[in-house]
Amino acid sequence: MRRLPVYILLDTSGSMRGEPIHSVNVGIQAMLNALKQDPYALESVHISIITFDNEAREHIPLTALENFQFTDIEVPSAGGTFMGAGLELLIELVDRDVKRSTEDQKGDWRPLVFLMTDGSPSDAYAYTQAIGEIKKRPFGSIIACAAGPKAKHEYLTQLTDQVVSLDTLDSTAFSSFFKWVSASVSIGSSSAGIADTQSTLPPPPPEIQLVL
Amino acid sequence: MTNNTRALLTAGLSNVTPRLSELELSHLEKQAEIQHILSRFSQELNEKVQQLNAPPPLSPESIDQAEPVSKTTSVDEIMPAATESDITADNNPPTTFAQNDNEAPLEIALVAEDIIICINSEANTAAEMSEPPPTEVAVPISPLRPGQVPVQSAVPATAPKEASMPKVNFAFANARVGTAYLSRIDASSHYGEPVTVQEIKFSHDIGISFNPETQELYGTPSIDGDYQLFIKWTIDGKSSHTSEALMIVNPDPRSLWKIIEPPADDKYFKSNTDHQMIDQDGVKIAAASRRGRSHEHVGSFRDDDFFISHDSETDWSIMIVADGAGSAQNSRRGSQLASQTAGSYLSKQMQGELGQKLKSLIQDWQPESQKQIGPLFSDLYRNAAKLAVNAIESEAIDMAQTTKSYSTTLLATVSIRINDELFAAAFWMGDGAIAAYGPVGKVRLLGMPDSGEYAGQTRFLDNDAINDSSFNNRIMIGKWTEITHLILMTDGVSDPYFETDNGLISSDKWDLLVNEILPCLQSDQAAEKLTEWLNFFSPGNHDDRTIAVSW
Numbered sequence: 001m002r003r004l005p006v007y008i009l010l011d012t013s014g015s016m017r018g019e020p021i022h023s024v025n026v027g028i029q030a031m032l033n034a035l036k037q038d039p040y041a042l043e044s045v046h047i048s049i050i051t052f053d054n055e056a057r058e059h060i061p062l063t064a065l066e067n068f069q070f071t072d073i074e075v076p077s078a079g080g081t082f083m084g085a086g087l088e089l090l091i092e093l094v095d096r097d098v099k100r101s102t103e104d105q106k107g108d109w110r111p112l113v114f115l116m117t118d119g120s121p122s123d124a125y126a127y128t129q130a131i132g133e134i135k136k137r138p139f140g141s142i143i144a145c146a147a148g149p150k151a152k153h154e155y156l157t158q159l160t161d162q163v164v165s166l167d168t169l170d171s172t173a174f175s176s177f178f179k180w181v182s183a184s185v186s187i188g189s190s191s192a193g194i195a196d197t198q199s200t201l202p203p204p205p206p207e208i209q210l211v212l
Numbered sequence: 213m214t215n216n217t218r219a220l221l222t223a224g225l226s227n228v229t230p231r232l233s234e235l236e237l238s239h240l241e242k243q244a245e246i247q248h249i250l251s252r253f254s255q256e257l258n259e260k261v262q263q264l265n266a267p268p269p270l271s272p273e274s275i276d277q278a279e280p281v282s283k284t285t286s287v288d289e290i291m292p293a294a295t296e297s298d299i300t301a302d303n304n305p306p307t308t309f310a311q312n313d314n315e316a317p318l319e320i321a322l323v324a325e326d327i328i329i330c331i332n333s334e335a336n337t338a339a340e341m342s343e344p345p346p347t348e349v350a351v352p353i354s355p356l357r358p359g360q361v362p363v364q365s366a367v368p369a370t371a372p373k374e375a376s377m378p379k380v381n382f383a384f385a386n387a388r389v390g391t392a393y394l395s396r397i398d399a400s401s402h403y404g405e406p407v408t409v410q411e412i413k414f415s416h417d418i419g420i421s422f423n424p425e426t427q428e429l430y431g432t433p434s435i436d437g438d439y440q441l442f443i444k445w446t447i448d449g450k451s452s453h454t455s456e457a458l459m460i461v462n463p464d465p466r467s468l469w470k471i472i473e474p475p476a477d478d479k480y481f482k483s484n485t486d487h488q489m490i491d492q493d494g495v496k497i498a499a500a501s502r503r504g505r506s507h508e509h510v511g512s513f514r515d516d517d518f519f520i521s522h523d524s525e526t527d528w529s530i531m532i533v534a535d536g537a538g539s540a541q542n543s544r545r546g547s548q549l550a551s552q553t554a555g556s557y558l559s560k561q562m563q564g565e566l567g568q569k570l571k572s573l574i575q576d577w578q579p580e581s582q583k584q585i586g587p588l589f590s591d592l593y594r595n596a597a598k599l600a601v602n603a604i605e606s607e608a609i610d611m612a613q614t615t616k617s618y619s620t621t622l623l624a625t626v627s628i629r630i631n632d633e634l635f636a637a638a639f640w641m642g643d644g645a646i647a648a649y650g651p652v653g654k655v656r657l658l659g660m661p662d663s664g665e666y667a668g669q670t671r672f673l674d675n676d677a678i679n680d681s682s683f684n685n686r687i688m689i690g691k692w693t694e695i696t697h698l699i700l701m702t703d704g705v706s707d708p709y710f711e712t713d714n715g716l717i718s719s720d721k722w723d724l725l726v727n728e729i730l731p732c733l734q735s736d737q738a739a740e741k742l743t744e745w746l747n748f749f750s751p752g753n754h755d756d757r758t759i760a761v762s763w
Contacts, residue, residue, distance in 0.1 A: 001752045002667040019219065026218075030234050036436075039468035040506055043752045066462050067386055100665040103714045106707075107666040138666060171218045175234075186510075 004044045004109040005062055005098055006185055007090055011117040012051040012073060013081040015150070020118060020169035025072045027174035034182040035065055041186055042066060044109070048093060052086030053079030062097045081119040083155070084126030091133050110140035114181050115159070117145070118169060120152035131159050143184065145177055146211070153211050163211040164204055176207040217241050220250045231440070377453050380407050382443055386460040387433045389467070393420060394430045397443075405447045415440035418461060429459075436463040466749065472511030479611075480545040482513050487739035490522045490529075495629065497522060497529060497762040498733065500742035504704055505754035506538075516702050516756040517547035517620075519555030526571065528562035529627050530555055531760040535644060535702040537619035537672060538755070542611075546618030549607060550600040550673055557596050558626055566592065571628065574635045577691060585637075589626070590684050593639040597622070597678050604673075619672040623700050625658070627762065634695040638688045641677060643670040645706040645716055650696030655722040658688045661706075661713065670703075697726060697763045704757035708750035733763060 010024060028049075035041040048062040053076055060071070094111055101107035121127040134142070144156035146165040156163045164180075166173040183202045204210060218241055225232055232240070240246050379402035385395040399407035412422035412429070418439055420431035441457045474481070490497040503514035515536030522529045534551040536543025561567065570588060573581040600622060608615045621642020628635050638646045640659035648656045662671040671677060677686075709725050710716045728748075732741035746757040 022219065026222075033234060036462055037468060039465035039509065040754060042462065042465040042468070066388065069386065069458075069460060098666075101663055101667070101712075104712055106711050107664075109667045110669075 002044060002106050002108055003046045003064075003099070004041075004185070005094075005111040006045055006047045007050060007062075007093070007111055007113045008047065008181075009050045009052065009086050009090060009113065009115040010059075010073060011081055011083070011119065011147075012053045012075045012079065013119055013122075014053070014075065014078040015118055016169075017075045017077075019171075020147070020174075021073060021075045023169060023171040023174040024116070026171050027178035028073075029070060030175050031178035031182045032065070032068060032070060034179055035185060038182070038186050041182070045185060048097070049073070050086055050089055050093070052082050052089075054082060056082065056085040056089040058089065058093065062093070080122035081117060082123045082126075083115075083117060083121035084123040084128075084130050086115070087127065087130035087134060087159075091130065091137070094137060094139075110138050112140050112185060113142040114184075115142070115144045115156075116147055116177070117156070118148040118151050120150075120155050124155070127155065128158070134159065141184070143181070145208075147173070147177075157211065164208045165211055166208060173207050176205045180204050180208060217247060217250055220254060221246070224250075224253075231438070233437075378402055378405070378447060380445065380447075380453075380455060382409075382445075382455065382457050384429055384457075384459070386462055387420065388462045389433050389436050389464045391464065392430075392432050394428060396426070396428050397422075399427075399445065401447060407445055407447055408449070409443055409445045410452060411444040413442040413444075414459075415442075418459070420459070433461045436461045465751070469505050469509055471508045474507075474511050474513045478513070480513070480542060482517075482544050482548070484508075484514055485743050486514075486518070487743045488518075488520055489737070489739040490520060492522055492524045493527075495522050495527070495529060495762065496733070496738070497531060497760065498738040498742055499531070499533075499758070499760040500739055500746055501533075501758040502743055502746040502756065504756040507756060509754075513544045514756050515544045515547060515620075516704065516758040517544070517551045518758050518760055519551040520760055521555060521559045523559065523563050523567075526563055526567050527628050527630075528559075528567050528571075529762055530558045530562070530624070531627070531698070531700050531762060532558075532622065532624040533644065533700045533702050533758045533760050534623070535621045535642060535704070535756065535758070538668070540617045540619040542608075542613055542617045543619050545607065546604055546620040549603045549618070550620050550622050553603040554596040554600045554622060554624060557599050558592070558624065561592060562626060571630075574628065574691060575630060585689060586684075586687075589637045589687055589689055592626070593624070593637075593687055594678060594683060596624070597639070597641070597673060600673060601675055601678065615674070619674075621662075621670060621702070622673045623702075625698060625700060627698055630691075633691050633693050634698065635691040636689070636698055640686050640688075641671065641673045643703040643706070644701055645710065646700050647716075647722065648690070648692060648695045648698050649722055649726055651694045652723060652726075653719050654694075655717070655719045656690065656692065657717055658690070659686065661703075661716070663713070697761055699726075700760045702756065702758040704753070704755035705746070705759050707755065708748075708753040729759075729761065733761065 008028070012021065016024070032047075035045060042065055045065040046062050047060070047065060047068055049059040051057050051059045051073055059073060060068070090113065098111055099105060099108045141162065142160035143162045143164065144160050146153050146156055146163060148166065148169045151165065153163055153165065164177070166177055180202065218237065221237060221241055225237075381400050383398040383400075385393075387393040387395075397409050399409060401407050409422070409427055410424060414420065416435075416439055418431075418437075419434040420429055422429055439459045439461065441459050443455045443457055444452050445455065446452045474484075484503040485501065487498070487500040489499075497520045499518045499520045501514065501516045501518055507514060515538060517534045517536070519532040520530065532551045532555050534547035536545075536547035540546065562570075566588065570585065573585050573588075604618045604620075605615050607613075608618060621644060622639070623642065623644050623646050624639045625646060626637045634648065636648055636658065638658035640646055641662070643661045643663055645661065646658040648658060663669060677683070706716065710718070710721055715721055729742065729745060732738055732745050735741045742759060742761070746759065
């Protein structure tokens, strides 16, 4: 069975406490429910959740959507935005988890990455270094989401040309973002040329602005 | 003030079981009456809180604190935090429990004139919270005036009855509708004592029961969704405790496939299925193509295409299958153009001088003649590929589209039966498979699929491929006896049947495939039967499927 690995990187820095993280948790639950109604996703999607604040953690290791049991993400009382550490962990996990084709094994689909932050990297140097490593790897799509007024687009556009922004950190914004994520996931499993880099995304809902 | 209707609603309804679905909540959220109740509630509470509110001590800001703690805290900002605690306690996956004293659900209680909001924090009673933890919005407790009695929280954060309840986690597998379920409950206590589950009650009858003898959940669930389980358990056999857990029942993916018709007025309209049969002079060729479930589900078109022809004058047969890239917008037209263009060129060439020349060389089949055959087919296929690419490029210019948006694979054979032998020259560009099969247990793969390190990666027909020095590696020729079937297929068929490159050369897998299609081929309507057969179900493989067989 060819898996479609989906990595979700979430900012759990101090400023995400309270309503923002609650909205994220609700949004992820809604995303899971939407994906479960997509038969293709139900058979192939595997999800991993990575959180980053003062350190990066594998909140839930790569798990088949069918076996996925979501536990709410909590935000430590204070913490920075070590996004570079988050990307380093992503690289480590992708190298460990994602299967490549061999004569005896069918490779996975190229992994999709969704990164959400409400700030900018506290470890800017590590972040830039990690981006270099990310570019060497065959991600199907990397989508970065700048949530709220403090999120800096310029850092995210270094990582990917698919940056979206949310004006607010409330549940309306996050649930529309995660719904859109689930629609994008469904597109991640179509055949593409070896040389192709990015998949096309479905048009985002009104709460989400594409950053060009 | 942010709009927290949903948060308030979730908080207010947190004790309702079963939990309301996202859909029900959003439906409620839109009702004017509900909105009115909620806004009145938050307004009244706000007024109340503001009266009580002394300026809060400013907390040290964390590294990227989004906003300083405001002087007056509106309840609108408090509620979500409260809600969050509430949800944490209530919406637990099958591992933690609301019963746990460390996670006592938050309640808002009106005590005389005072409102105490305890934000759920480990073993912290509201009275102990002398100042809010950093970055957390909390209602500061007014300093005590002389003679004032400290206010007790209406809900002590530690419920004495449950204070001794050990921390226990319960883990069990997710279920699927219509599939027999059996999962042992893995109960682990914080200190490693053995936990015995005595009884489990369900919020709904979902078709699953608990067997205390085996400590297993079993049954066949009939309905999907997330359901609350109430688990009664014991460690010492004397005192029992009850915990809640969540049972996740997934839908059966097979029940979710929709069939949506593609737009009838599309500029590149293509029928969902197509088939063709040729039966002349003992030569039988059938081709069938069917839209994949992944395209049916979203109402997009079949991207595959085929071309077959046979000339009874010269005995040459042509078979082509093409698979338009799923990621390319106009690929359904690309596969059609490529197969038709290459097909008609190949047919025409084989009817003329070249066909005659090749036929006599093949009949001779001596080393001298064999040497000449290769280069002739190399030129023939190169020209066919060029014409196909040119046709696509012209179309792209004409329609103001990119050439890439017409990306397609192209697999072709030019074949002839002479006496009891089959000669075939195959051209292979992309994924899928071409094979000469027979007798039983023997298969000759006529080339290698183009595949990348990851699923769905392949190469498409373009000028780079034609000008590549290894172009000739895409061509394979041979003459064999006892070949019963010459078969071409797109990856929609080869992926489920062969899966890997090693699978493609496994004669067992080919035996299986041929056995499956034999009944179709023996019918008077072989092509129609093949089209029906292409509807087979294989988890994870829902691409368009096209097969062409000559026998």
